[in-house]
Amino acid sequence: MxxxxxxxxxxxxxxxxxxxxxxxxxxxxxxxxxxxASSSAGLPKGDIRAGQELATKGGNGIAPCTSCHGAEGNAPIGDIYPKIGGQYADYIAHALQAYRSGARAGGNADVMAAQAKGLSDQQIADLAAYFHSVPTQLRDLSNVN
Incomplete structure (x- = not known):
């Protein structure tokens, strides 16, 4: 959708x-x-500007998201980091909650768990709102033969 x-x-x-x-x-x-209705993750309404600030500058021991995922989450520094710019807010929120709780494993889970551990519910909602708000470079497989 x-x-x-x-x-x-x-x-x-x-x-x-x-x-x-x-x-x-x-x-x-x-x-x-x-x-x-803004979050199926049970989070408060996200603030795009606060999310952008956290994503680009980090804070409270949290590295900027853009240091790995690149500008607006669309320019990862390596193939192991996904593009997250334009991703559904609920997907970002659920993923960050799962990293924070330790429920999500594999891939970069250790790196992400360390980052997400210090995030509050409001910060997760803010990051989800911000990354959802930027233009996407994500592609789906609907037109792939």
């Missing part, structure tokens, strides 16, 4: 929920619905 499709689906759900929200304006109900 494309970002546009996901956005339209989210807005459609928000409008449907707003129709059922007694005493709230459409805008209030839509805002509430989209903020709660």
């Amino acid at each position: 494309t970002k546009i499709s996901m956005t339209l689906l989210t807005l459609a759900c928000a409008l449907a929920l707003s129709a059922c929200s007694a005493g709230k304006s459409d805008a209030e109900a839509a805002t509430e619905a989209t903020s709660h």
Whole structure:
């Protein structure tokens, strides 16, 4: 599903929920619905600017994500690092939670676990929001013969 499709689906759900929200304006109900629906990972709403700051500068013992994944998460320094720019926010959030808890293993899990261990839920949500917001260079296999 494309970002546009996901956005339209989210807005459609928000409008449907707003129709059922007694005493709230459409805008209030839509805002509430989209903020709660923003993460299947159970995280707070992410802040793109805070995520960009953390991704590019690091902090609190956390290295910048861009030091391995490259600018906007789309220029990895080596083949072992995936492109994460434009990735679905929920995917990034779930992956970071799994690295933080130790549930995700293999590949660069040790490196990522060390980075994710110090992240708060809000920081994970912020990083997920930021990387989702940048233009993607990801490709799917829908047109591969």
